Amino acid sequence: MHRRLIAPGALAASLLLAIPASAASYSPGAPGIGDPYYPAYGNGGYDVSHYDLRLKYQPRTDELEGTATLLATTKQDLSRFDLDFLLEVSEVRVNGAKASFTTSGQHELEITPATPLPKGTPITVVVRYSGVPSTKSAYGFSTWHRTPDGAVAADEPEAAWWWYPSNDHPSDKATYDVSVAVPDGTQAISNGVLQSTSSKLGWTRYNWRSDKPQATYLTTLAVGRFDITTGKTSDGIPVINAYSKDLGANDGAARASVERTGELVDWLSGYFGPYPFNSVGGYVPNTTTGYALETQTRVYYSPKQFANGSNTSVVVHELAHQWYGDDVSLAGWKDIWINEGFARYAQWLWSEHEGEGTAQELADYVYASHPADDAFWTVKPGDPGPDNQFDIAVYDRGALAVQALRNEIGDDAFFAVLKGWPKDHAYGNASVGDFQKYAEKVSGTSLAAFFDTWLFQPSKPAAPAAKGASIASRSAAATVQPRSWKKIAATNSAHQG
Numbered sequence: 205m206h207r208r209l210i211a212p213g214a215l216a217a218s219l220l221l222a223i224p225a226s227a228a229s230y231s232p233g234a235p236g237i238g239d240p241y242y243p244a245y246g247n248g249g250y251d252v253s254h255y256d257l258r259l260k261y262q263p264r265t266d267e268l269e270g271t272a273t274l275l276a277t278t279k280q281d282l283s284r285f286d287l288d289f290l291l292e293v294s295e296v297r298v299n300g301a302k303a304s305f306t307t308s309g310q311h312e313l314e315i316t317p318a319t320p321l322p323k324g325t326p327i328t329v330v331v332r333y334s335g336v337p338s339t340k341s342a343y344g345f346s347t348w349h350r351t352p353d354g355a356v357a358a359d360e361p362e363a364a365w366w367w368y369p370s371n372d373h374p375s376d377k378a379t380y381d382v383s384v385a386v387p388d389g390t391q392a393i394s395n396g397v398l399q400s401t402s403s404k405l406g407w408t409r410y411n412w413r414s415d416k417p418q419a420t421y422l423t424t425l426a427v428g429r430f431d432i433t434t435g436k437t438s439d440g441i442p443v444i445n446a447y448s449k450d451l452g453a454n455d456g457a458a459r460a461s462v463e464r465t466g467e468l469v470d471w472l473s474g475y476f477g478p479y480p481f482n483s484v485g486g487y488v489p490n491t492t493t494g495y496a497l498e499t500q501t502r503v504y505y506s507p508k509q510f511a512n513g514s515n516t517s518v519v520v521h522e523l524a525h526q527w528y529g530d531d532v533s534l535a536g537w538k539d540i541w542i543n544e545g546f547a548r549y550a551q552w553l554w555s556e557h558e559g560e561g562t563a564q565e566l567a568d569y570v571y572a573s574h575p576a577d578d579a580f581w582t583v584k585p586g587d588p589g590p591d592n593q594f595d596i597a598v599y600d601r602g603a604l605a606v607q608a609l610r611n612e613i614g615d616d617a618f619f620a621v622l623k624g625w626p627k628d629h630a631y632g633n634a635s636v637g638d639f640q641k642y643a644e645k646v647s648g649t650s651l652a653a654f655f656d657t658w659l660f661q662p663s664k665p666a667a668p669a670a671k672g673a674s675i676a677s678r679s680a681a682a683t684v685q686p687r688s689w690k691k692i693a694a695t696n697s698a699h700q701g
Contacts, residue, residue, distance in 0.1 A: 230320040233285035235312055237373040241537040241590040242361060244309060246373025247286040250327070252276045254378050257368050260385040260407070261392070261427050263354040266338045272368050274329040275378075282321040288362075289313040289369035290342060291335030298329055310342040311365050337366040349491050352450060354390060354428035356489050358497050358504035361537060361593075364420045374533045375633050377417035385409040386427050393426040393446050395501050397483045414501060416481050417631045419533050424499035426489050437466040441479050444502070446487035457510035458488045461519050462503075468516065468523050468554075475553065476524070477623045480531040480630060486519070496695070498525030498547070509695070517551045517688065518695040524550035527626040535635040540593050541585040541659060542639055545602025546622075551692050552603055561686025564674065567607035570600050571675045572683050576664045586636045586659030596696055605658035608665075608673035612654055613647035621646045 233249020236242075256273040268291065288311050296303045298317035305315045313331075321327060337348040337355070347359030348366040357367050364370040384392035385407045396414030403409075414423075430446040437443060443466045451458060465486060469479050486503035488510075496518055497504045503522040509515060528550075529543035552563040561569075574580040583597035585605060592598065610618040621643050628642060640655050657665050658673075665675070 229281040230283040231281065232283055233280065235286050235309065237371070237375065239373060239375075239536050241593065242373075244311070245288065245362065246376060247288065247371050249280050249282045249285045250276045250278050250371070252371050252376055252378045254380070255368065255370065255423075256381045256383075258383045259367070259425075261355070262387065263390060263427055264387075266336045266350060266355060267334070268337055268367060269334045270332070270368060272329075272331045272333070274331075274369070276327050276329065276371075278321045278323055278325045278327060281323050282317075282325075284314060284316045287313045287315065287329075287331070287369040288365050288372040289331075289333070290340040290365045291333045291337065291367075293331055293333045293369075295332040296330065299327055313369055331369045333369070340366055349489075349493060351428050351448070351490050353448070353490070354386075354426070356427075356491055356504065357423075357425040358499055360421050360497055362421060364423060367425055368423075370420045372420045374419040374421065374537075375535060377419050377533060377631070377633070379416065380412075380414040380418055380423060382412045382414075382423070382425065383409060384412075384425065384427070389429065390427060391430050391432065391446070393424075393430065393432075393487055393502065395423055395499065396481075397442060398444070414482070416531075418500045419530070422498065422500040422530055424497075424502055424504055426487055426504075428489055430487065430489075433463065435466055437479065437484065438470045439473070439479065441466075441469065441481075442483040442485075443469075444483055444485040446485075448488060448490040448507075450490050451488060451507050454488075454507040454510045457512075457514045458505065458507060460514040461510060461516055462486045462488060462505060464516055465503075465519060465523065468520055469526075471554075471557070472520070472523055472527070472550065475550070475619070475622055476527040477627055480527060480626065484523070484526070486522070496522050498522045498529055498543075500526070500530045512694065515691055515694055517554060517691040520550050520554045521547045521695050531626050531631060532629040533633045535633045535638070537590070537593060538587045539635045540588065540598055541602045541605070541636055542634065544594070544598045545585060545606050548599040548603040548692075549606040551688075551695070552607070555686065555688035555692065558688065560688035560691075563607050563610070565684075565686050566689070566692075567604050567675055569683070569686055569689065570604050571664075571670060574664065578664075581664040582662045584660050584662055586655065599696065602659075604675070608658050608670075608675060609643065609651075609654070611674040612651070612672075613643065613649055617643075617647035617649075 236244045237246025254275040259270045296305045301318040303317045347363040349356045382394040386392045392410040394412035399411040429449045432446045435443040481501045483501050488505045493506045494508045524547040528546040552566045556562045580597050583592045583595045585602040
């Protein structure tokens with residue numbers, strides 16, 4: 205190989221001719237947003253404020269066509285940026301001009317605008333695409349679920365890649381308009397409020413709007429043949445529920461549970477404050493999955509959640525997430541305790557309300573049921589690691605920590621924290637550390653040692669610590685299973701397929 209030598213001065217002169225003086229400051233946005241649990245998820249360099257998704261879906265063939273319009277703002281001098289996406293892209297435009305694009309990694313769509321984008325620039329990104337979502341996988345899995353009459357997009361921590369391009373991390377929340385055309389006789393369900401429907405040439409278009417910031421994994425799409433019911437909460441929040449027309453033997457139990465959504469939102473509002481969104485409800489499609497998911501305003505429930513009869517406890521769990529997880533979203537996936545510990549604790553409060561075991565009795569039972577050498581205690585709810593993110597300890601040990609906090613700071617401060625947190629961080633993101641600081645501010649108590657013991661030590665809190673938090677060490681009463689336990693345990697697979 206022969207190298208041509210260029211004198212330093214000549215090289216500098218040639219670079220000055222080839223590159224604008226300011227171009228050196230432009231660089232590609234990172235292919236991941238920086239979450240240590242999922243390094244490739246999300247993207248750097250920009251922040252999305254709104255998604256407009258205009259889709260057409262054919263259930264018979266699973267073919268999806270779409271045009272996604274993203275409104276965003278650059279956070280750096282940007283030469284290139286990524287979106288998380290899996291389907292085939294035919295065209296990309298940035299601020300009206302055609303942009304070049306390619307793919308990389310398992311789910312990266314790399315976009316190079318015609319001209320670099322200075323920091324602080326509002327941008328409009330239009331992506332035209334099509335494909336068959338069920339043929340796509342990443343990291344060996346798919347979160348697109350076919351049903352006998354359509355499909356469902358609902359999963360955690362990722363689901364968007366299979367149906368729209370996004371900055372797929374909870375720290376970049378946005379508002380949504382989702383417009384979906386499906387064959388007449390089929391419905392399309394998404395988040396928020398149904399703005400309008402229209403029919404033309406054998407297709408019906410459904411236009412949904414979610415007008416408060418929403419994490420990408422909390423966005424859902426369900427296409428199929430549904431029976432839709434409507435109502436309102438006591439505060440006038442629209443309730444929209446939907447049930448697949450082929451749920452079979454699970455139909456009655458599903459309705460007997462999900463139709464209580466308005467009542468349960470009223471009840472939860474007493475603990476968490478006013479419901480934070482423009483609608484509420486749930487849907488039960490005919491899927492083979494086993495989990496439920498707190499998709500914002502429109503909870504996804506698997507029929508299996510109701511295989512043994514009605515279960516309001518799982519509805520309480522998912523609705524509690526509307527405040528803890530959806531309204532206030534985690535800053536990073538390690539902060540999952542703020543989602544799951546409090547949603548599980550809401551089930552304990554519901555048990556107390558129903559006279560099936562108090563929160564304290566449930567806490568005592570959890571503590572007594574796991575000996576010190578149980579692997580249960582090695583999972584740290586405050587930072588469980590990606591492999592244990594949805595481990596049962598995050599739920600049960602997480603709720604145990606919530607009850608211990610209640611006993612540590614007293615009911616007045618505890619319930620002030622419970623209601624104040626969603627208001628203090630409304631529509632934003634927060635970490636476990638942020639929650640500790642908020643609890644300390646409200647209670648006037650230093651809680652560093654407490655949080656370390658209950659959330660970050662990979663061991664069972666010792667009897668003195670447990671006694672100080674009014675958690676029984678081992679007593680005959682503590683080993684008596686509360687009546688609500690089986691219903692609560694039935695939701696243990698809520699986020700596990």
